Amino acid sequence: MTAAPEAVAGESTPVLSAVDVTKHFVVRGAVGDSSVVRAVENASVDLHEGRIVAVVGESGSGKTTLARMLARFYEPTTGEILLDGVPATGRATRTYHQDVQLIFQDPFGSLNPVHRVRHNLDRALRIHDRRLSASERRKAAIELLERVSLTPGEDYLDKFPHELSGGQRQRVVIARALAVGPRVLLGDEPISMLDVSIRLEMLNLLDRLRREDGLALLYITHDIASARYVCDDVVVMYAGEMVEGGPKEEVIARPAHPYTKLLVESSPDPDRVGTLSREELFDDAEALGEPPSLIEPPDGCRFHPRCPFAMERCRTQAPPRTDVGGGHWARCWLHQEGRAEEIGATTFAAALANRDKEVRS
Amino acid sequence: MLPSLWSNPKVRFGLVVVGFFTALAVLGPWLTESVLGVDPRANDISAIASPPSAEHWLGTTQFGQDVLAQLVAGARGSMFVGVLAALIGTALAIAFGVTAGYFGGTVDHILNFVTNLFMVMPVLPLIFIVSGYLRGTGLWVIAVIIGVFGWAGGARTLRAQTLSVRNRDFVLGMRMLGESHGRLVAVEVLPHLVGWIASMFLGALIGGILAEAGLAFLGISDSGSISWGSMIQAAQSQSAVLRGIWWWFVPPGLCIALIGTAAAMINFGVDELANPKLRAGTRRVIRRTRRAERAVAAEGGAA
Numbered sequence: 001m002t003a004a005p006e007a008v009a010g011e012s013t014p015v016l017s018a019v020d021v022t023k024h025f026v027v028r029g030a031v032g033d034s035s036v037v038r039a040v041e042n043a044s045v046d047l048h049e050g051r052i053v054a055v056v057g058e059s060g061s062g063k064t065t066l067a068r069m070l071a072r073f074y075e076p077t078t079g080e081i082l083l084d085g086v087p088a089t090g091r092a093t094r095t096y097h098q099d100v101q102l103i104f105q106d107p108f109g110s111l112n113p114v115h116r117v118r119h120n121l122d123r124a125l126r127i128h129d130r131r132l133s134a135s136e137r138r139k140a141a142i143e144l145l146e147r148v149s150l151t152p153g154e155d156y157l158d159k160f161p162h163e164l165s166g167g168q169r170q171r172v173v174i175a176r177a178l179a180v181g182p183r184v185l186l187g188d189e190p191i192s193m194l195d196v197s198i199r200l201e202m203l204n205l206l207d208r209l210r211r212e213d214g215l216a217l218l219y220i221t222h223d224i225a226s227a228r229y230v231c232d233d234v235v236v237m238y239a240g241e242m243v244e245g246g247p248k249e250e251v252i253a254r255p256a257h258p259y260t261k262l263l264v265e266s267s268p269d270p271d272r273v274g275t276l277s278r279e280e281l282f283d284d285a286e287a288l289g290e291p292p293s294l295i296e297p298p299d300g301c302r303f304h305p306r307c308p309f310a311m312e313r314c315r316t317q318a319p320p321r322t323d324v325g326g327g328h329w330a331r332c333w334l335h336q337e338g339r340a341e342e343i344g345a346t347t348f349a350a351a352l353a354n355r356d357k358e359v360r361s
Numbered sequence: 362m363l364p365s366l367w368s369n370p371k372v373r374f375g376l377v378v379v380g381f382f383t384a385l386a387v388l389g390p391w392l393t394e395s396v397l398g399v400d401p402r403a404n405d406i407s408a409i410a411s412p413p414s415a416e417h418w419l420g421t422t423q424f425g426q427d428v429l430a431q432l433v434a435g436a437r438g439s440m441f442v443g444v445l446a447a448l449i450g451t452a453l454a455i456a457f458g459v460t461a462g463y464f465g466g467t468v469d470h471i472l473n474f475v476t477n478l479f480m481v482m483p484v485l486p487l488i489f490i491v492s493g494y495l496r497g498t499g500l501w502v503i504a505v506i507i508g509v510f511g512w513a514g515g516a517r518t519l520r521a522q523t524l525s526v527r528n529r530d531f532v533l534g535m536r537m538l539g540e541s542h543g544r545l546v547a548v549e550v551l552p553h554l555v556g557w558i559a560s561m562f563l564g565a566l567i568g569g570i571l572a573e574a575g576l577a578f579l580g581i582s583d584s585g586s587i588s589w590g591s592m593i594q595a596a597q598s599q600s601a602v603l604r605g606i607w608w609w610f611v612p613p614g615l616c617i618a619l620i621g622t623a624a625a626m627i628n629f630g631v632d633e634l635a636n637p638k639l640r641a642g643t644r645r646v647i648r649r650t651r652r653a654e655r656a657v658a659a660e661g662g663a664a
Binding site: 102109112113120123124128177 | 529530531532533534535537538539540548549552553
C-alpha cells in the first residue's frame with residue numbers, strides 16, 4: 001500500500017501509516033433525517049523517515065479529513081492508523097502528539113491572538129519536558145525560532161501574532177510543532193494561504209526539516225506544481241478515494257489516471273511541450289465538470305462522470321488497484337482493459353472534446 | 362486596553378459614578394459616623410419628615426431618620442447585593458456555559474437542560490417562595506437567591522461563544538501540544554470571552570440592585586438592614602408620595618437610576634472598543650477635522 005519505492009519500504013517500517021482508513025460523517029437534517037458524507041474511503045498512506053509524501057487533490061477530495069485522522073482529531077470509521085507499526089487507538093492522544101504534529105492551513109487562525117509568540121513556544125516546551133527551567137526554555141525557544149529562519153529569535157519572542165506576517169506566523173506554528181520533538185509533521189496545505197513570494201521559502205524550510213532532522217512529512221496541497229518541487233512521492237485523491245500514487249516523477253510525467261492528467265495539465269508549466277496555452281486547453285471550464293457530491297457519490301469509478309475515457313464498466317464497477325511498475329499504481333479500468341496508452345496519447349482537453357463529438361454524432 | 366477605555370467619555374462617566382458609589386459603600390459607616398456624625402437608624406424626634414435643611418441636608422423621614430445617612434448606608438446594602446448577586450450569577454454562567462460549550466456532547470446536553478430549566482422557571486414567584494421559606498432573610502440570602510436564579514441567559518450566551526472559539530485552530534493547535542482541558546479553557550478560550558463576561562457582570566450588577574429594590578419594595582427584605590430598596594419601601598408604606606415627602610424616595614430612586622446608567626455607559630464603551638463601527642465622532646475629533654479643513658482651504662486661497 002505504499003507510495004514509496006520498494007527499496008525504501010523494504011528497509012524500514014513506516015513511522016506513521018494509515019491502513020484502509022474510511023471516515024463517514026453523519027449529518028443530521030433539521031427534521032431528523034440524516035445523511036452520510038463519505039469524506040474518505042479506503043485510503044492508505046505510509047510516511048517514512050526523511051521522506052515527504054504529497055497528497056494532491058481538489059477541494060473536498062478528503063485531504064484535510066485524512067490529515068486530521070492522522071493527527072487523531074477524528075477517529076477513522078474503519079481502518080487503522082499505525083504509529084511505528086502499532087495501532088494508535090490504544091495510545092493516549094497526549095503521547096501520540098509527542099510524535100505527530102499537524103500544521104494548519106490558516107496561519108492567522110492557528111495562533112491565539114491574545115498570546116505572544118513566547119507563550120506558544122514556552123507552553124509547548126514545558127509540556128514536552130517539565131524539567132526544563134525558565135531560562136533553558138527561553139534558550140530553546142530562541143533556537144526553535146532560528147531553526148525556522150526567524151532570526152534573531154529574541155526579537156520574535158515578545159511579538160503578538162498580529163505583528164507578524166502570514167509567513168512569519170506559519171514559521172512560528174512550525175516552530176511550536178517542532179518544540180515537542182515530533183517525528184512526523186503533517187502539513188495541511190501549509191502554504192496555500194501565504195503570499196506567493198514566500199511559498200518557495202516555506203517549501204525549502206520543509207525540505208530542510210526533512211533532510212536535516214529526518215522528519216517524516218505529509219504535505220497536503222491542491223497545487224501539483226508545489227508537490228513536484230518538494231516531495232518524494234505523490235498520492236492523488238479524488239472524491240475521498242485515492243486514485244493514483246507513486247514516485248513524483250513517474251506520476252507527474254506519466255499520469256496513469258485521467259484525473260491526475262487533468263491536474264497536471266491544469267497547472268501552469270512553462271516547460272510543457274505543446275503550443276496550446278492553458279486558456280486554449282480549458283476555455284470551457286464547464287465541460288470539465290465539478291467534483292461529485294460526497295453524500296451520493298457516483299457508482300463505479302467516482303471520476304466517470306467527468307472522465308473522457310469513461311466506459312460502460314466505469315459506471316457500474318469500482319476499478320481495482322493496478323501496479324504500473326516502479327512503485328507507481330493507479331485505480332483505473334483503462335489498465336485492466338488494455339487501454340492504458342490512451343491516457344498518454346492525448347491531452348485531457350482534446351480527449352474531452354473528442355468524447356463530446358462522439359456523443360453528439 | 363485600559364487607557365483607551367478611559368479615553369472614552371461614556372466609560373469615564375460610568376467609571377466615575379460606579380467608583381463613587383463603590384467608595385460610598387466601602388466607606389459608608391465611617392462617613393456617616395465620623396463625617397456626618399449621624400446614625401442612620403437614630404430617630405430625631407425634633408425633626409419628623411422635615412424637608413432638606415442645613416442640619417439634615419436631605420431632610421428626614423417620617424421616623425426622624427436622616428435621609429442622607431440612610432442613603433449612604435443604603436449604598437452599602439444595595440451595592441453589596443448587586444455585586445454579590447452579579448458575582449454568583451456570572452460565576453454560574455461561566456461554569457455552566459463555558460463547560461457546556463467546550464466539552465459538548467453529553468456534558469452539553471445535561472448542562473444545557475439545566476440552563477433551560479432555569480430559564481423557563483418563573484423566577485419572581487420562586488424567589489418569594491424561597492425567601493419566605495428562609496425566614497429572616499438577610500441581604501446576603503437575598504443576593505444569593507438573585508444570583509442563583511439569574512444566570513441562565515448569560516450561560517447560553519457564553520455557551521454559544523465558547524462553541525465558536527473552541528473549534529478555532531489555535532485551540533486545536535494547543536491541544537495537540539498536550540495542553541490539559543483546564544488550561545485550554547482558562548488560557549486559550551476564556552480570554553476571548555472577557556468582553557462578554559464583563560458586560561454580563563455589569564448587566565447582572567444593575568439587575569441585582571434593581572431586583573433587590575424590587576423585592577424590598579414588595580416587602581421581601583431584611584427589615585434590619587438598610588438598602589435603597591428598603592428606603593423606597595419604607596417611604597411607600599408611609600405614603601410619602603401622597604404626603605409630598607419627596608426627599609425620602611427621590612434620592613434612593615435617583616441613585617438606583619444613576620448606577621444603572623453608569624453601568625450601561627461602561628457597557629457601551631466596552632462595546633465600542635470591541636466594535637469600532639459603533640464609535641461616534643467626539644467633538645474633539647470633529648473640531649480637529651474642521652481645523653485641518655480650514656488650514657487646507659487657507660493654503661489653497663493663498664496659493
